[in-house]
Amino acid sequence: MNLIKLRKYWYILSLLVIVPGLISLGTRHMNYGIDFTGGSQLQIQFSQPVTDAEIRAVLVDQNLPSDSEIQMSGGNKATLIRTRALTDTEDANLTNALQQKLGAVPSSQSYEKVEPVITGALIRDAALALLIAFALMLVYIGIRFEFWFGLAAIIAIFHDILVTVGLASIFWLQIDSASVAAVLTIAAYSVHDTIVIFDRIRENVKQRKKGESLDELIHHSIMQTLARSINTVMTVIFCLLALIIFGGVTIRSFMIMLLIGVISGAYSSIFNASPLWFDFKRLRSEAATTR
Amino acid sequence: MAGKKQRRNTNRQQQKQKMPVSPQQEQKQATPDSPQPEPAAAGAANQQSSSKAPRPRPPVRRILSGRAVSPDAVEAAPGPVDQARAVSGATSGATGAGSGGAVSGGHGAGAARAAGGGTGFSGPGAPNRPQAKRLAINWADAGILAVIVLVIAAIVVFAAKPIASELQKQLGIDLQGGVSLTYKASPLSPDAPVTSDAMNALQNNFEKRVNGLGVTESDIRLIGGNQIQVELPGFKDPDQAVKTLGTIAKLEFKTADGTVVLTGADLKKAQAQINTSTNEPEVALTFNAAGTKIFAQVTAVNVGKQIGIYLDDKLLTNPVVKEAIPSGNAVISGGYKTLQDAQNDALLLNAGALPVQVQLLENTTVGPTLGKEELDRSLMAGVIGLGLVLLFMLFYYRAPGIVADLSLIVYGLIMAGVYLLFHVTLTLEGIAAFIISVGMAVDANILIYERLKEELRAGKTLRSSFDAGFRHAFRTILDCNVNTLIGACVLLYFTYTRPQTGIPGFAVTLIIGVALSLFTAITFTRLVLHLLVSSRLVLNPRWYGLRIKIAAALAKPAVLGGGERP
Numbered sequence: 023m024n025l026i027k028l029r030k031y032w033y034i035l036s037l038l039v040i041v042p043g044l045i046s047l048g049t050r051h052m053n054y055g056i057d058f059t060g061g062s063q064l065q066i067q068f069s070q071p072v073t074d075a076e077i078r079a080v081l082v083d084q085n086l087p088s089d090s091e092i093q094m095s096g097g098n099k100a101t102l103i104r105t106r107a108l109t110d111t112e113d114a115n116l117t118n119a120l121q122q123k124l125g126a127v128p129s130s131q132s133y134e135k136v137e138p139v140i141t142g143a144l145i146r147d148a149a150l151a152l153l154i155a156f157a158l159m160l161v162y163i164g165i166r167f168e169f170w171f172g173l174a175a176i177i178a179i180f181h182d183i184l185v186t187v188g189l190a191s192i193f194w195l196q197i198d199s200a201s202v203a204a205v206l207t208i209a210a211y212s213v214h215d216t217i218v219i220f221d222r223i224r225e226n227v228k229q230r231k232k233g234e235s236l237d238e239l240i241h242h243s244i245m246q247t248l249a250r251s252i253n254t255v256m257t258v259i260f261c262l263l264a265l266i267i268f269g270g271v272t273i274r275s276f277m278i279m280l281l282i283g284v285i286s287g288a289y290s291s292i293f294n295a296s297p298l299w300f301d302f303k304r305l306r307s308e309a310a311t312t313r
Numbered sequence: 314m315a316g317k318k319q320r321r322n323t324n325r326q327q328q329k330q331k332m333p334v335s336p337q338q339e340q341k342q343a344t345p346d347s348p349q350p351e352p353a354a355a356g357a358a359n360q361q362s363s364s365k366a367p368r369p370r371p372p373v374r375r376i377l378s379g380r381a382v383s384p385d386a387v388e389a390a391p392g393p394v395d396q397a398r399a400v401s402g403a404t405s406g407a408t409g410a411g412s413g414g415a416v417s418g419g420h421g422a423g424a425a426r427a428a429g430g431g432t433g434f435s436g437p438g439a440p441n442r443p444q445a446k447r448l449a450i451n452w453a454d455a456g457i458l459a460v461i462v463l464v465i466a467a468i469v470v471f472a473a474k475p476i477a478s479e480l481q482k483q484l485g486i487d488l489q490g491g492v493s494l495t496y497k498a499s500p501l502s503p504d505a506p507v508t509s510d511a512m513n514a515l516q517n518n519f520e521k522r523v524n525g526l527g528v529t530e531s532d533i534r535l536i537g538g539n540q541i542q543v544e545l546p547g548f549k550d551p552d553q554a555v556k557t558l559g560t561i562a563k564l565e566f567k568t569a570d571g572t573v574v575l576t577g578a579d580l581k582k583a584q585a586q587i588n589t590s591t592n593e594p595e596v597a598l599t600f601n602a603a604g605t606k607i608f609a610q611v612t613a614v615n616v617g618k619q620i621g622i623y624l625d626d627k628l629l630t631n632p633v634v635k636e637a638i639p640s641g642n643a644v645i646s647g648g649y650k651t652l653q654d655a656q657n658d659a660l661l662l663n664a665g666a667l668p669v670q671v672q673l674l675e676n677t678t679v680g681p682t683l684g685k686e687e688l689d690r691s692l693m694a695g696v697i698g699l700g701l702v703l704l705f706m707l708f709y710y711r712a713p714g715i716v717a718d719l720s721l722i723v724y725g726l727i728m729a730g731v732y733l734l735f736h737v738t739l740t741l742e743g744i745a746a747f748i749i750s751v752g753m754a755v756d757a758n759i760l761i762y763e764r765l766k767e768e769l770r771a772g773k774t775l776r777s778s779f780d781a782g783f784r785h786a787f788r789t790i791l792d793c794n795v796n797t798l799i800g801a802c803v804l805l806y807f808t809y810t811r812p813q814t815g816i817p818g819f820a821v822t823l824i825i826g827v828a829l830s831l832f833t834a835i836t837f838t839r840l841v842l843h844l845l846v847s848s849r850l851v852l853n854p855r856w857y858g859l860r861i862k863i864a865a866a867l868a869k870p871a872v873l874g875g876g877e878r879p
Binding site (some may be wrong): 036065067110114127128129130131132133134135136137147151152154155158159162163166167170175200202204206209210211213214215217218221222225246247249250253254256257258259260261262263264265267268269271272273276277280281 | 384447487490497542551552555672673674675676677679680681682683686689690691692693695696698699700701702705706709741742745748749751752753755756759760763767785789792793794795796797799800801803804806807808819823
């Protein structure tokens with residue numbers, strides 16, 4: 023088996039994840055949280071389990087939108103209510119009602135009210151930050167390795183971002199401004215993974231034997247670093263899973279996005295970045311021979 | 314023992330730093346060199362050695378570990394070789410050393426190199442008794458190693474609690490409860506734009522008001538050009554905070570015809586009190602020198618007329634002037650239900666009016682119990698996640714896994730130190746970033762150990778494997794960490810100007826984590842791993858994470874060789 027010879031399938035596999043994600047993004051966008059839409063978010067705990075319907079009844083009682091989002095957790099003893107921006111009186115009334123009717127615990131609640139941010143500006147700034155990161159990485163990799171490695175690494179990062187954002191749309195993960203930071207973190211992690219493999223290719227190219235084809239060389243390089251690639255991503259996954267399962271609710275969607283990105287990053291480093299570099303090299307040498 | 318001699322040669326050619334060799338070992342190296350293609354060359358580059366291989370075995374080569382494994386390595390029998398030898402050592406005593414030589418002689422270069430791993434006699438099949446004489450543990454290095462381990466253990470045992478309780482003081486709103494308010498400033502009037510001076514004045518004003526609230530600690534910082542974030546850890550009354558901070562508190566004295574005669578700028582002091590005769594709360598005002606003069610004039614001119622006192626264009630009281638007041642004292646009365654209300658206005662008046670209009674962008678209030686719960690959950694997640702990483706490293710990499718775990722503990726301690734030193738606020742995101750950074754920090758260790766294993770599989774001695782492995786891995790670690798740093802720095806730049814993301818803490822932790830993991834990898838991990846190798850406490854490559862299966866596959870020829878010995 024030669025991973026590089028099979029690269030067509032790896033590209034197709036990536037597209038199979040990315041394309042549905044893009045379709046989902048185009049048709050139903052993303053699940054924007056109150057950071058983007060503005061609104062109030064109330065996190066509250068109860069002394070005994072309550073139901074979604076009971077909370078909704080209280081909301082309707084308070085003349086609040088019945089389509090407010092209610093998320094139960096902690097064995098139905100905790101809830102997160104997301105609704106339109108409440109006035110101070112509305113907030114106080116709702117909290118009182120929840121305490122009196124459903125036994126909400128006064129000290130274990132959090133309240134967050136956010137004015138809508140200008141989504142366009144946030145996304146534009148994030149894109150700008152990414153472009154800056156890409157440019158800097160391209161320069162560094164160009165100096166330490168070569169330009170085509172840099173380009174392949176950046177395409178791999180872009181792949182991971184598309185996968186993460188697309189899957190976030192498909193799974194309807196809540197997007198807040200922390201999610202934007204998650205995407206930037208994924209970029210930083212993904213390049214880390216890719217460089218390890220590129221480093222090995224660079225080393226093996228220097229010691230290349232006669233008759234060894236480039237795809238074999240890349241394949242060997244990937245296989246040599248495979249244990250490391252798997253082990254590293256495993257340790258990060260251990261940590262992320264622990265945070266997702268046992269950690270706080272407020273950063274869960276942030277962590278899930280990171281998990282998707284990290285797995286995608288490990289995949290793209292092995293199955294996209296190196297094959298892409300091979301293709302760049304191949305196309306260039308073909309161009310050189312036809313000239 | 315030819316193998317040992319070869320190993321030493323290899324070392325000398327490869328490394329500049331001094332590697333202690335025990336005298337016992339030197340004595341044994343009288344055995345003549347076996348004829349073999351220079352192992353030193355193999356030390357320099359596995360690929361070369363594989364191309365020079367006297368007996369290539371292509372099928373085995375792939376299965377074992379891809380390209381890096383030279384066919385020689387097949388004969389290099391790390392694990393069971395020493396079992397075989399240990400047995401021979403046990404039966405024939407001192408001649409055991411000679412039998413080792415026979416093994417390498419019979420199998421050329423590979424076995425000789427394997428001796429680097431095999432000389433330890435520390436395999437499972439080798440009880441301590443017979444090795445006592447020739448085990449050649451470097452007690453000096455082993456001692457240093459033991460001291461390091463003990464020191465770390467002592468720090469963990471004795472410093473963990475104080476560190477934790479100190480860190481507890483640096484918990485963010487999300488973990489200890491409290492109120493966080495983010496305001497956006499806009500001009501009060503078109504001719505008064507929001508300048509940095511205005512923002513600084515706003516910050517000062519907020520500080521005065523917050524102090525008036527009676528909070529024990531607060532953090533007020535400007536974000537970007539026109540935003541300000543106020544954090545009140547442990548504060549429970551968001552409504553009170555919103556009311557106190559969001560009010561402009563523009564005080565005006567107006568005559569009956571609407572002319573503004575005095576403003577809050579003319580005020581020296583405001584104080585809430587209970588009027589002794591009416592028993593109602595009121596605010597007593599004292600003007601400064603200029604204000605007193607104006608007030609005296611204004612009251613003299615307006616005897617018998619009303620002077621309205623307005624706060625943010627809301628009429629508080631509208632008393633009739635009975636006589637000129639030269640003392641510079643006035644009272645706002647009649648409008649307050651409780652002393653608390655009067656106190657609040659006095660507080661606002663003392664702090665002065667806001668220089669800009671403020672709009673509340675974000676109001677986050679976390680109840681103390683919820684904060685505690687989030688903290689407990691994060692800590693539990695941390696313990697489980699980190700525990701899994703530590704166990705994984707231990708079981709997968711064995712002896713170096715212990716080094717990795719020690720490195721991670723040191724990494725965690727330094728990180729805690731950095732947090733304490735720079736008073737980094739511990740937020741949910743910050744803790745998450747720390748836990749993730751540990752996962753990433755461990756990567757430096759993984760890179761080194763994987764490389765070490767490769768070199769061992771290629772048939773190098775433990776020491777030259779350590780040197781070559783570390784050298785190769787270091788370059789990789791440097792290159793990928795620089796790129797991660799680039800990403801993390803851009804992330805910091807992005808979050809720094811955006812309070813809503815709430816996670817500059819995440820970016821900072823990530824940056825410190827990446828830089829620190831690089832540092833611990835090239836200092837601590839290197840030192841301890843070096844001591845482990847040079848102390849010769851653990852020499853069997855199997856304890857460096859080589860798989861038993863491979864070791865067994867590698868072992869066959871050597872075992873046979875052992876049987877053929879004279």
